[in-house]
Amino acid sequence: MTVTPHLFNELHWNYWKTKVFVSAVQLDVFTELTEGPADSAALVDRLGLNERAGRDYLDCLVAMGLLRREAGGYANTEESAAYFDRAKSHAYLGDVMLTEAAHLGDDLAAALTGGRSREGAASAREFYANTYADADRTRSFQRAMTAMSFASGAALAERLPWERHRSFVDIGCAEGAVGVHLLRRHPHLSGIGFDLPGARAGFETYVAAHGLAGRTVFQGGDFLSGPLPAADVVIFGHVLHNWDLDVKLALLRKAHAALPPGGLVVVYEALIDDERERNVVGLLLSLMMHLSLPGGYDYTSAECAGWLRETGFTDIRAEHLAGAEAMVVGCK
Structure with missing residues (x-):
């Protein structure tokens, strides 16, 4: 079987999308938005994210269809509110995701909250x-x-x-x-x-x-x-x-x-x-x-x-x- 560049790119970026999604569950992004929309600065602060990377991260979740952006800031989509808000214990699927994808988002979550590169390079x-x-x-x-x-x-x-x-x-x-x-x-x-x-x-x-x-x-x-x-x-x-x-x-x-x-x-x-x-x-x-x-x-x-x-x-x-x-x- 020949793997085409297009297929490789699709697999590569799907892997990274999964890392982003898993890290969002780890960081309780969707639960943090239970009470309604939050602007970028407030949400970055509440999640303990690195300020420099936080906006890119939240906008990535928007582009992936996991969050939406509105006048009041970032908000859950209907699906993320239904299944990945920890407060909704009857429908919460986050624990299943974290069990099945154990450690996949660890390096991203650590970089987002600690601001340190995964290779340890200072520049x-x-x-x-x-x-x-x-x-x-x-x-x-x-x-x-x-x-x-x-x-x-x-x-x-x-x-x-x-x-x-x-x-x-x-x-x-x-x-x-x-x-x-x-x-x-x-x-x-x-x-x-x-x-x-x-x-x-x-x-x-x-x-x-x-x-x-x-x-x-x-x-x-x-x-x-x-x-x-x-x-x-x-x-x-x-x-x-x-x-x-x-x-x-x-x-x-x-x-x-x-x-x-x-x-x-x-x-x-x-x-x-x-x-x-x-x-x-x-x-x-x-x-x-x-x-x-x-x-x-x-x-x-x-x-x-x-x-x-x-x-x-x-x-x-x-x-x-x-x-x-x-x-x-x-x-x-």
Whole structure:
């Protein structure tokens, strides 16, 4: 049996939805709303949640159909009130869920209430240093990034006016899957894959396997401590969500400095919808950032557009790419 990427994604995100649901039962979210709606700040306080992650968590429950948002704040849906409010002992199913899914939500519940990453890393910088210090972990991480970026990379190759540009740099390139899509589709392009030095071997192996070693190069570096490579298009794929707002803005300023007039910055992620109630994958990813990368979080296209304006970009637009992912593009 062949497992398709679509099936893998469905299974992967269903696993995370179950973790979120189980943790909500553990934390008695639905029982806490017995008396009626509560606003975000009050509910986060009453549940003892980490303030930074709490809103993403509650909005994830909304997107999953387990809570609803109304003028008074967050409230139970009819189903969650009927079966997961501990006060309704005659119909409560929470104990059954916790028995059948023992410990599944433990790490999420602990991170939400304690504010500590499950890997113990104190920052995203430490997380990536640990990842790239181990060859097996590096390989596993790079392959996962290829799987996550593959469909968006193919879409990106079709969605920009590449005929107007000659070069690109893929920031946090991992194996270089996005660049491979661009180079195969547009023979006039040349590319740079920019990442921590530990990513070099995986990048060069992947690019060579696709016969493109002559058109793209790997450049090792740390974008927190130095400039970005110059190119006509700067791409941030699944990068900005790893960092806090100050680093997000600093990276966008560095992109602006690296571009020529008329150059483009492209930011793509599983962007949260502006209403924060439909793209459950974006909200789940934000929870994953809270779990693993202290300071990191996902964001809406409107938030990203605001950061691009703040850092000097114009002609900003947002567009769907593939699946749950979208891009925001700005021009220098």
